[in-house]
Amino acid sequence: IDRQITVQSMARETREGTKKVGQRMLQMILDLYDNDILKNYQERITKGLSHGHPALVFAIAMYGIGIGEKDAILCHSYSTVSTLVQNGVRAIPLGQKDGQMILRDIGDFLIEMYQEIQGLEKEDFGMTIPGLEIAQMRHEILNFRLFMS
Known part of the structure; x- marks a missing residue:
């Protein structure tokens, strides 16, 4: 699922930003909760076997605390x-x-x-809005940011 959800983002910058958000979220949750599944996911990310998508981090965290x-x-x-x-x-x-x-x-x-x-x-x-993906690819490289993930 990690690979499938990550490759759905066609724009490189979107994929990379999503990975950063996911990895930050993962570390924050591990600082708050002891979660063996997230620890395993983090290890897979470190080894380059997984990407670290925030939706998966969130799902694992919710499962871990019984939501x-x-x-x-x-x-x-x-x-x-x-x-x-x-x-x-x-x-x-x-x-x-x-x-x-x-x-x-x-x-x-x-x-x-x-x-x-x-x-x-x-x-x-993996259903997505093609127009959004195309716009993201057209503007992958920006000289400024309004908000940083």
Whole structure:
């Protein structure tokens, strides 16, 4: 799964940034919790056998502390939306109040998305938005960063 999820990012910079985030997250979680599965994953990353994708780090961490699949997926989804909203508040004309309203109202949508995910097949793994990937590849090299992962 590590390899499959990593190679889905066509843009090199996106792949490399994702690896950095995953490895930082992994170390932070290991500093907080004793998790043998994450230790094994970290060892595989060190040996070059795995990449260290943050979604997998998160899933392993949630499993390790006894959080079920549904709650883990909803938590990860909310966290992702929250991060995007925070970035939007800083980078575009989106006020704090509007950002908080998005977060307040997103719950039902996330539950609907979770239910839709349950209907997906293994063959659906890796569905992505081609336009986003193409835009990322066109802008792989930037001279500045608004936010650093």
